Amino acid sequence: MAPFSVARRLVAEALGAALLLAVVVGSGIMGERLAGGNVAIALLGNTLATGAALVVLIWVFGPISGAHFNPAVTLVAALRRDMPWRLALAYPVVQIVGGVLGVWAAHAMFGEAILQVSTKLRGGGAQAFSEAVATFGLVGAILGTVRFRPEATAMAVGLYITSAYWFTASTSFANPAVTIARSLSDTFAGVAPSSAPAFILAQIVGALLAAGVFGWLLKVDKS
Template structure:
């Protein structure tokens, strides 16, 4: 892997996060407008666009920054000593700033008011639990693919998120930066700010559990 400066890594994380959120929010708006009030069709369009974009974005930005786009993934990388703590401490700033910018870009593309606050409640224990499960699965996918088939990681992540949109009650945000940014969009993909803290806490818990479980599971036994 080529070496890139800290600035380039941060720009890659910010730009990748911005493009990801432009896809998430933009495809949600498009899906809702075209689906004729059929929420399932709108969600399907949102799902396919997000999963496909993730594959491409990880391919493009992975060699530069690792393509985390996610503070929970960065936290796990830091705990596993896969990246310096000082760098890991600033990645989330770039990810959150980029994600918010991506939301604003989506609003601008669809003629929406740029500055918004979501009113879409996603409350309840089942929603938070879903986020813990979704993030556990995401981290498991990343660690497992990176351990055994690193070249397949972009595809594995995209496929997992595509599936998780549908098997989790929360539609799998699985990302604190995404959660914060989506609280600033009162559209199909939004989440009310009052619902965001429970999501973020659950995401961190799910990521930490996955880091512990797969840190043990993927450790090969020494042979004599």
Template sequence: MSIGLARKLVAEGLGTALLLAVVVGSGIMGERLAAGNTAIALLSNALATGAALVVLIWIFGPISGAHFNPAVTLVAVSRRDLSLRTALAYVAVQIGGAALGVWIAHAMFGEPILQISTKARDGGAQAFSEVVATFGLIATILGTVRFRPDSTPMAVGLYITAAYWFTASTSFANPAVTLARSLSDTFAGIAPASAPAFILAQFVGALLAAGVFGWLLQTERTA
């Protein structure tokens, strides 16, 4: 079945919007219900995000590939799975959809729609965490797509749930998510001044993973 670019772009934008509605909305809900217990709030945020990713990749994967992430799209271009022109369109709708998802979450919880985060996430440890988080995400995708493609949605959801907890940055691992979360002064937010280091680290992690796993997963040629 041939799927036109317009439908792919709608799938990417809608999927990313729903992802951010979950990320920000579950953060707000978790913080409100946790009565000051940050660990419980983070657990709620992580479980909701991981579960939603599984479902969203199941839904939109057959249409657009369910990237929802400019770093994933960059890797697809590097592997020649996607043209540069299509990739740029993907990134545009991912960023726009992510911002829309944040505003949807704000509306659902009676928060001001337009916000700027004041939550600083600075320092080399945080940036390095994003390199590791994104490296692991791309490794998960490339490995499962190669050997167990049907397990990719579940694997991605499980990895992100775990990465919320084993990285100091709580694993944004997504430039569009990072930009959108700078528009929310809630539990999931990130101050705009902190975002560039996260985004650079995410692209570094993605490219490192693409290089390493491009080599690990290559098909051996027999003489």
């Protein structure tokens, strides 16, 4: 990562998270409005927009901040000593703030009430397990591509999230900041605040498991 100042890194994380959530929530609203009640079509639109945006956002902000946009990814980076803990503690704050601002921007663009609380329950063990699996795979994709093909990380993350929208029961939030921000949108992409704690716990567990498994898997044996 280039030697950008702490202030620039924090702004990059906040701005990236804001744009990501604007895409997630905005494309969900657009998809639902255009799909005529067909949830599969609405989800497809939401999926493609999110995956594409992730690729671009990581390309743009990666050289500045690492383009985490995700407290779980930041936690793994800190545990691996890829970034100092002082910075790692600041990243989640700006990621969450940026995410909430992005949700509000999406509401404003579509003429929705700015301040909302989601009523969309996503409860149950299957949903939480899905978030653990989704986050495990996301962190694995990041660690694997950073190790072997760092230039492909943005594409790998975008493609993985695109697929995980469809193979997980929870539609792959895989991000505590995204979960918190989406709890403040009573739209297609929302999640009820009562469902958020289980999601966040599962995401952290999935990230820690991935850090352990891939940390071992990718370690070069000394001859």
